[in-house]
Amino acid sequence: QSVLTQPPSASGTPGQRVTISCSGSSSNIGSNNVNWYQQLPGTAPKLLIYSNNQRPSGVPDRFSGSKSGTSASLAISGLQSEDEADYYCAAWDDSLNGYVFGTGTKVTVL
Amino acid sequence: QVQLQESGPGLVKPSETLSLTCTVSGNSISSIYYWGWIRQPPGKGLEWIGSIYHSGSTYYNPSLKSRVTISVDTSKNQFSLKLSSVTAADTAVYYCARFADSPNWGQGTLVTVSS
Numbered sequence: 001q002s003v004l005t006q007p008p009s010a011s012g013t014p015g016q017r018v019t020i021s022c023s024g025s026s027s028n029i030g031s032n033n034v035n036w037y038q039q040l041p042g043t044a045p046k047l048l049i050y051s052n053n054q055r056p057s058g059v060p061d062r063f064s065g066s067k068s069g070t071s072a073s074l075a076i077s078g079l080q081s082e083d084e085a086d087y088y089c090a091a092w093d094d095s096l097n098g099y100v101f102g103t104g105t106k107v108t109v110l
Numbered sequence: 111q112v113q114l115q116e117s118g119p120g121l122v123k124p125s126e127t128l129s130l131t132c133t134v135s136g137n138s139i140s141s142i143y144y145w146g147w148i149r150q151p152p153g154k155g156l157e158w159i160g161s162i163y164h165s166g167s168t169y170y171n172p173s174l175k176s177r178v179t180i181s182v183d184t185s186k187n188q189f190s191l192k193l194s195s196v197t198a199a200d201t202a203v204y205y206c207a208r209f210a211d212s213p214n215w216g217q218g219t220l221v222t223v224s225s
Contacts, residue, residue, distance in 0.1 A: 035213060037156075044205070045156065050212045088156055092144075092209065097169035099146065099158040099209055 003028060003100035004089050011108040012079045020105045022072045022089035028100050032092040034072040036065055039086040048087070049074060081109045112137040114206050114216035122200075122223050128193040132206030132216060139187045140164055144209040147180065147191045149202040150218075157202075161209060162189060196223045 005023040012018040022034065034052050037045035047056055049065035052072065062083075064075045072091075076083055089102035118130035132145070139145065146161030160170040162180045170178045179192040193200060203218040 033211065044203070044215065044218045045150075047213060047215075054212070056212065090156070090213075096158075096171070097144075097167075098161055098171060099148065099207075099213075101156040101158065104155045 003093060004091065004102035006087075006089060006102040006105045008103070009106045009108065011110055012076075013110045014079055014081065016079045017075060017077045018079055018083075018107060019076075020074045020087055020089075020107070022074070022102050024070050024072075024091060024100070026070060027095040028070075028091040028093040029067065029072055030070040031094055034065065034067050035090045036063075036072075036074045037088045037090065039088065041085070045088060076107070079109055083107060084109050112208055112214050114208060114214060116204060116206050116216045116219040118219065118221070120220060120222060122196055122221060123225050124197055124223055125195055128191070128196050128200060128221055128223070130191045130204055130206070130219065130221070132189050132191075134187050134189070134208070137208065139182055139189060140184055144169075145182070145189050146207055146209060148205045148207055148215070150205070151199070151202040159191065159193075159204075198223050 036049040038048045039045045052067040053065045062078045087105045093100045113135045115133045122128045142164050144161040147159040150156050160180045162168045177194045182189045201223045203220050205218045206216045208214045
């Protein structure tokens, strides 16, 4: 059972901007940093954004993250076909002393 | 650069105990981080199983708490997962992780529960 809520799907044409939301609570997003993971078909999740808006080395600057209150967002600008994947948000939860995940969003490039 | 590698049986019989080990390199397991396990059943989302703090304190997903044990072996720089009384629903890719500002995961290992 996922604690963070994401839309099940999002789509766009090549070059468009797509935004994915992630809604949580005061015990997770409201008090901790948010991470985003990209999971290409058949592969392990890859860290895409950490600490709300930081990109690991090698992640294109087309990907950006933000956080406000108990919600966070991932934006993909200049959408490309290789961005078709599942995207998950995640954050530490102080009530659980554990890591909670979003429900996942499947991004389709039309 | 910290690296994590899962190891253990890829096939476990129903009602038996699933046991996995995570070997950590590039960082001491005694460092001030949470270490833990995550799983992903085929075609489904990600689920946190549990975590252990450098102090040895453990925290488990309430839905699995009665069946999970996470422990650390500092001499080998490893931590382990035991999940008892497994069923087909426990079939998943299991990942070990270091929970930090920039989290690190292992590559994952598929565990199938089947007779």
